[in-house]
Amino acid sequence: MRLEIEGLSFSYGDKAVLKDISLEVRGGESMGLMGPNGSGKTTLLRCIMNYLAPQEGSIGVDGRPLDSLSPAELARTFAVVPQSSATDFTFTSYDIVMMGRIPHLGSRLSAVSKADAVAVRKAMERTNTWQFAGRVFAGLSGGERQRVIVARAIAQQPQALLLDEPTVYLDISGQIEVMDLIRGLNRGEGITVISVLHDINLASRYCDRIALLSNGRLEAVGTPAEVITAETIQSIYGVDVSVRKDPYTGAVYVIPMSTTAPAHRHGTRVHVLCGGGTGGPLMRALHDHGFSVSAGVLNVLDSDYEVAREMRVQVVAEAPFASIGPDSHARNLKLMSESAAVVVSAFPVGPGNFLNLEAARAALEAGQSVFLVGAGSTAIDFMGGKADAMVRGLIISGAVVVTDVEELLMRLPSRRGSS
């Protein structure tokens, strides 16, 4: 089923909820509607199911205007899975799924046929709910209930599924179960899926395309990789995220960064010499306490490099797996010489990055404060004792050993001055 939305606007009274939305959903695709709370996702879904009538614009279903469809035709076109379904009445799961057959029953007096019973049973077996067909719906767990509702949608034999945050009340296994089920229907039966999803990662994983709404406007449409970028998420949700690619599913996913800005930024810059994942927590803690951070020399693909990039701090980078070259070493020294203090994490040292320890010695010789975080040795010495000896030399030359981040923060210069 193809859906064309043209210049759609909807308002509740004076409050404009959707503004001039134009969107095409292709037959058989899985389209995700995303956006912050109040951006109009659910309202758009309700317009598509003709539950709300837009003031302006049109919606076409396979070239036919939506409002030319009879209620029964409409019910055979779309099946809706709401956020949650609760009822105080003692319907059995079977009763609930059988309701999906209402649009196929014809007149009010016609009875349920064998074909209806078969459709219900198949839908329930498909969703793995047949075993509690006789149980009271309200007594099931949230995940079981949602699967029964999906079974009802399947029994409805629609051309498109409309899902309004179908997994919002489910635990992680329930989420994957329901979403996999829906993807199976999408891929197997070619049913078009339009789903409102809050969870960006779920949307990225299960949608072919994503439409991003903000304040009732359509801000972006495209594949998850096109739409989900740190910049769009920042501009629409106001949250810094790190966007990565899941090597297992190939889907992009986001990791939110801290939204709390440091209480006050004193601007004192600290240069961090690190690598191998030892510098990440250090840089974050320094950043959270108002320091400016720079780092070096880090190989691209090193996780410390990734963290530094996400924190948008100045970083001297070297090509992946390459030894520190004279160029980057020089830039590192320069960046370091302009900072108030140098912090050295207990990183693994090998021939490739030994120059970082050399840089620390240069800083000491230039009279800068140098702090060694950890036990005053390297994490792993790949140089047969040469690195550890170098660290001991740093301590003798006046480098301060701090046991952890807390102590480091206590002893850093601006910390003493400002608090």
Place this chain on the structure above:
Amino acid sequence: MSDSKVKRLGGLPETEEGDSDFLRARRRRVLILSALPFVLVASFVVSLLVGALGPIGPGLPIGPDGGNVRMSFGDALGALLGHEGDWPADYGTIFWDVRIPRAILAGLVGACLACSGTAMQAVFRNPMADPFIVGVSSGASLGAVVASLSGLAGIAVIGTMLSPTLAFLAALMTVFLVYSMGSVRGRVYVDTLLLSGVAVAAFLGAIVSFLIYFAGQEYHRIIFWLLGSLSLATWGSVAVLAVAVGIGTVCVFLYSRDLNALLLGEETAHNLGANPEALKTLMLVMAAVMASAAVAFTGVIGFVGLIVPHMVRLVVGADHRILVPSATLTGAIFLIWADTIARTVISPIELPVGIITALCGGPFFLYLLRRTRSRGEPA
């Protein structure tokens, strides 16, 4: 419970035996439904054959010959079969003009209230709703009290029709008022409707209390009406109620699938092809007409419209295609029995039937409530 859990975790396919177990339970519901008409006929016959004849109660006319007429079981059976027996000639008339219309009226009123209650519970998506939730009883009470105090009640033809007519009209007007309070631009908001119903009922109740306070000699008569009684049954009232039951129950039954869908929410109902706004309005009108018609002739008979749908739902399930006819028939049966008890339990004195329904209904309801709660199911 634990058995099905094991199966679920094991992911084993359900055996054929398990299937037929569950489907057999569904067939049993239909069987219960088809047995109910026979139970209704039997209850009707039994109620004709027991009890004192004639309306007896405070402030009401007494039986012929200046006393309470009693009829033996054999006499009643003879009269039913049309035999001339050796009893006073009045007996036959009393049997045909009092006892039979009264039993039929009991059945019709019970059916009205139960069907109305079922529809209201679906519209309000709340199993605690009853036919009087939108102000029917308070409106009807005001109408009836005004009729009693108007001084016109004593006049022959007008007097007997005045009270039901005023009660019926006042009930419908109240419902309309509550409905317009609870709807905005053609959209019915059931929670607002519910609260409007409560507020309007309290307001009208205060007026009724005020009127009763100054009612003087009409006091007994009003209280008797307010407690609900079938003693004023006539063939005329039977005819009016038959029409209300006919239209109301058929209409509610025809929309039973839509009511099922409505219970999952208005959005879902819409998605399944129903029109929730039109459905709510139609069901409210039907439920209000049935409840108003019942109340107009018999006064406020409580608990039937709440208990019967609730009780029947526990047995046959929530599917309205089975629930609506089952509840309607059970309502008829229940009220026939309640009235039979009301007029025989301390014979020759007759109790208002509303006392019986509340006396039976209240504790039974509490029992159901506790039982379902302790099983962890929704009430």
